[in-house]
Amino acid sequence: MNKFFLEIITPEKTFFRGEVESVNIPSIGGSCTILAGHQPMVFATEPGSLLITADGVTREAFMSEGFVEVRPDETVAFSEAVEWPEDINERRAAEARERAEEQLRRNRSAAEYRLNRAALQRAFARLRVKNHNHME
Numbered sequence: 747m748n749k750f751f752l753e754i755i756t757p758e759k760t761f762f763r764g765e766v767e768s769v770n771i772p773s774i775g776g777s778c779t780i781l782a783g784h785q786p787m788v789f790a791t792e793p794g795s796l797l798i799t800a801d802g803v804t805r806e807a808f809m810s811e812g813f814v815e816v817r818p819d820e821t822v823a824f825s826e827a828v829e830w831p832e833d834i835n836e837r838r839a840a841e842a843r844e845r846a847e848e849q850l851r852r853n854r855s856a857a858e859y860r861l862n863r864a865a866l867q868r869a870f871a872r873l874r875v876k877n878h879n880h881m882e
Contacts, residue, residue, distance in 0.1 A: 748782035751820045752798065754809075754828055761807075761828040762798060769821060770797035772809055772871075780821050787816045791825060793864075793871035795878070808834060808875040810868055827868075834876040843869035 747767045754762040770779045772794025796809035812825030846866035849858070 750780075750782040750784075750818075752823075753821075754796075754823045754825065756825055756828055761825075764800060766798055766800045767802070768797075768799045769823075770795075771814055771823065772796065773814075778814075780816055783818050784816050784821070786818065789814055789816075791823070793868040795871065795875055796828065806831065806875055806878065808872045810871075811864070829872070829875075831876050831878075834872050836873065836876050839869050839872040839876065843873065 749765040749767055752762060752764065752766045752769055753760065768779060768781050770777050772792050774790050774792050777794070778789060791809055791812045791814060793808070793810050796807045798805050798807070808827070808829045808831075809823075809825050810827040812823060814821060814823040843866060846863075846869055850863065850866065
């Protein structure tokens with residue numbers, strides 16, 4: 747299978763850098779699978795499950811909001827946060843979910859609603875990735 751270069755960057759670090767066969771990224775409106783030779787494009791990401799396939803092995807991680815630039819031979823993703831399942835603090839993610847749910851119940855404005863909804867979406871996505879990998 748053809749490979750391409752993938753780099754995933756967060757504000758704190760370079761999360762991933764290397765040759766891959768494919769990457770499946772959570773995007774607004776659904777996930778986007780990128781293979782070598784993909785048409786150039788730029789798109790926004792949303793919190794969800796990131797799948798990276800390198801050397802025939804697929805790993806799952808949590809990915810937050812950000813954006814991706816795709817070129818035929820290279821893909822670069824910028825995200826607020828990306829975490830492997832073993833790095834996700836399940837207790838902290840559950841507490842964040844509870845805080846976001848409570849804030850949604852107390853909504854005062856459309857802007858607060860959007861912020862709290864995004865926080866809830868991140869918490870659920872982290873817990874999904876963490877629990878999905880514990881079951882396997």
